[in-house]
Amino acid sequence: MKNQIKIALVDDHLLVRNGIKSLLEEEEDMLVIAEGANGLEAIEIVKEYKPDILIVDERMPEMNGIEAVGRLQNTPSNTKAIVLSMHDSEQYILESIKAGASGYLLKDTDKKEFIKAIHTVYNGEKYFSGDISNVIVSNYLQNTTTSSKKEESTQEPDPYGLTKKEKLILLHILSGKTNSEISEILQNSKRTVETHRFNLMKKMNVKNLMELSSKAAQYNLNPS
Template structure:
């Protein structure tokens, strides 16, 4: 007996990101990407038109961000399960996503096996979260009585250069003299992921070497 096909809608303002996720998902015979959106408003319109099983949506997008779109769908009784996909692992983003009605929250450096597991878990009615949030916090959150009141979505505290929590951790370890291999072991990420974080640090902070990185990090009280 053939597996039931899970219909998925992708929403991200970067076409390359959407292409990558589509390729990853469609390697699985039971997952089908039926549409793509480039902002929150477009995602809402396409959900109503195509009625996917799951909406995978980024947080930061033009027109309407991902959390606002998930909140709108939830408040208006649109039967679609939502997974937030983001580079931000701050607790505040995660809590706002949950309050808005998201069934899952994945970081963009999540590996394929975890990504697929999350999609299937959410399709079956479960919840799936990755990133720096404890199981206790998630359980407490979902044990609270659910009400259909409007959720005020507050942006997380601004960090200089728009660095994520993970990038700040990598920055601290880099400036403490740890190698990429040692950092990957400490943070339980692949060496390639750590190299990507280092590259993003240099790009965001507009520095060319370790000395400039250290100087600017101290100038902005990042370490």
């Protein structure tokens, strides 16, 4: 059997935890190793059990999930966090990303997407469900436009010379979208998206998504 992904579940509703646990137990490569009911417990669980993935509810008593994720960034932990929420509002999404979450899933997400999100985050990438990535990209582009108008003379230049389309595709890639999904969102052919993807990776001199994410973050090209 291949290595199992060790998962910690933190949600203040026992029924929700049981439901998610039952879903994950159907996967041979996933193992729930700890459970908790609030943000404080989430922090202690990560310190003690060192799970690969922390699935944490956004709203809980004592300490919410977003705050817990933020505090975990100050600990020597390799655990990656996925925030579960009932809200698809821009505020909650961006707060989660700013706190350091690698994923954000709505609670009505189906099993297929839930499992895909865990695998994606486990492999060092980011995953945001449904139309959430569009909110991220929209916010990022809006902030970029505003900043360019206010601080055009002091803005650090793009060291790779990416085109606007390449930057937009980069943001979708970092949000966990496939070439086919990006093609549908941008209404371009899959071949066109693949060409832009090849060109931007060549310009940035990277060979895989982990290198791409690292360089994007270094030069503030990452949506997070």
